[in-house]
Amino acid sequence: MSTTRQPAIFLPHGGGPCFFMDWTWGPADTWQPTQRFLESLASTLPAEPRAILVISGHWEEPTFIAGAAAKPELIFDYSGFPAHTYELTWPAPGDPALAARVSSILQSAGLPAATDTKRGWDHGVFVPLKVAFPKAQIPVVTLSLDHALDPALHIAAGRALAPLRDEGVLIVASGMSFHNLRGYFQPQTAERSRAFDEWLTASIESTSKHRNALLAKWRSAPFATYAHPREEHLIPLMVASGAGGDAPGKRVFTDEPMGAQISAYRFDG
DSSP, X not given: OOXXXXXXXXXXXXXXXXXXXXXXXXXXXXXXXXXXXXXXXXXXXXXXXXXXXXXXXXXXXXXXXXXXXXSOOBOOOOOSSOXXXXXXXXXXXXXXXXXXXXHHHHHHTTOOEEEESSOOBOXXXXXXXXXXXXTOOSOEEEEEEETTOOHHHHHHHHHHHGGGGGGXXXXXXXXXXXXXXXTTXXXXXXXXXXXXXXXHHHHHTSXXXXXXXXXXXXXXXXXXXXHXXXXXXXXXXXXXXXXXXXXXXXXXXXXXXXXXXXXXXXXXX
C-alpha cells in the first residue's frame, strides 16, 4: 500500500443495504447509478490507500471518537429489509494505531477526542465500502460526529486531519447531500433538491476560504432545512471540506433516486 497523497471524498451511502437488494423503495434500478459510481471509485484514486478514515452520518458522540477495534463487527442499524441483508459480511481490518493517531491529532488541535475499542461499523461505513472495496483488505478507521453537529467544528476537525492524506489515508465522508425521508417521491422535492444541490455544488467548487465560510452557514441555502430536516447526513461533508486543501472541490457524481437530487464531491487540493 502506498503513501501517495489521497483525496478527501464525500459520497452518498444510499438507503440502508440498498446495493444488495433486488428492490428498495422503488424500481430495482433506483440505486444503480450510485452503485456504479461506488464501484468505480477505487480506479480513480492515485494509488491504493494505506488506510481509509470514514466519517459516517450514523455515528454521533458527545465528542469526536475514533473507532479503535482491531476486528470491527458490522452494525446492522437498519430495519425492515430482507433477511439476507442482515447476513452481509465485510471483514476489513481495523487500525488501532491510526485511530490513536486520529484522536491525538484532534486533541493537538484543541478538539476533545478519544478512542473506542468496541465500536463496530454502521451501515454508513460497510455498505458503501463493501461496494467500493469488495476485497476488504484496506484497514479502516471510523470517526464519529460530534453530537452538536456544528459545521465549523467539523470543518476544523477536517483541517486538522488533512495531513493524513499525505500519509496515504483516504478520507471518506459518508452521508447524503439530500436526506429528507418524508420528501422522497413528493412532487415538490425534485425542484427543491435541485436548488439546494446547485447551491451546494457552487459552494464546494469555490476555494477553501469561501467554501468553508459558505458551508458553515449552510442553513442559509435554498431549501436547506427541507433537504436536511436534521443535518447529520450533511455534516460529514464538512470534515471532507476541511481536509480538502485550498483548491476548489469538484462534484464527481449526481443522480435523482426517489425524486431527489444527490451528489458526491471530491477534494484533491
